[in-house]
Amino acid sequence: MSTALLTARPTTAARPAAPALPAWAPRVPALAALALLPWLAVLAACHETAWVALDLAELTALLGLDALLRRRSPAAFGAACLVALLLAGDALADIGTAAPGLPLLAALVMAGCVELPLAALCLALGRRAGAGQRRRPARRPTAMTSTRARVSSSAPWPSASPTGCWAPSPSSG
Template sequence: MLFAAGAALVPWLYVLGTTLPSTARVTHWNAAWVGLDALQALGLLTTAALRGRRDERHRLTAAATAALLVVDAWFDTVTAAPGGELAVAVTMAVCAELPLAGMCAALALGGQRRSAEVIPGTPPTTPPPRPRHNTPA
C-alpha cells in the first residue's frame, strides 16, 4: 500500500510542477507559519521532557519534530523574496532549523536501550516470547 501510494505520487508531481502557478495570494498566511512554528516548539519541548524522564517515546516526538524542522527550512527558503529575506531564511535554515533537525533525527535513530534498563510506563523494546503449544502430530 505504501509503495503504491508513493509510486502514484510520481506522476502527480509532474502535474503539479507543470500546472501550478509560481505565485499565489494566500489568506491566513500568518496562521500557517505561526501554526508550523508552534508545532515545532511543542515537538522540541515534548522531546526534551520525555528524554529528561528517560522515556523512550522521545524518539517518536524527535522524529516528527525533525520532519517539521526540515519542512520549515524548505518552505522558508523557497517562499522568501530575493535579497535580505532570502538571506535570513538561508541563515535560519543553516544555523538553526537543519542542525536542530539533525539533532532530533539522531535522537530518533539513537541506539536501542539495554534490556536491563526498564523505564516505567514504556513498552518493552522486544515483545515477550509467545507461549509454545505442543500439538500432537
C-alpha cells in the same frame, strides 16, 4: 566475459559508535521551544496564521521530545524524527516563500545555522535514547501443561472434552 553473482555478505563488524554528545545537548529541545515563544508572539501580531500553526506544531513536538528524553523512552526516536521533519519543512517553506535579496539570505542563514542543525541534533538525541533500550522479545502464549503426556494430533491446539479434561481433537480422515 565472465559474470559474477553478487550476494550480500553478512558483516560481523559492529556498527561504529555514535559520537558522544555534550552534557547540555538533551536540554536543547526545551530551550528551542522556549526560544520559539517570542517569535510566535511576533507572528501572531502580524496575523500570520499558517506560520503560527507550523511553529506551534514545532513547539509541541520539541516539548514532547524533551519529555521523552527526560524519561529515556525509546519512543524519543519517533518524536525526534517528527521534530526533524517539521524543522526541515519549515526551512524549506521559509526558503521557498522568501522574496529575493535580504529575505532569501535571512531564510538561508536561519535554515543553515538554526533549523537544520537543530533537526540533526534532535535526531542524534533520539537515536541515543532509542539505542539505550533493548527491545523485549514478544511474549509467547503459555501452553497449558498437564501431568499426563500429551497425545499428538493433527490439530495445533487441543480441544476440551465434555468431562473438562484436555483431549486431542478428532482427526479428519
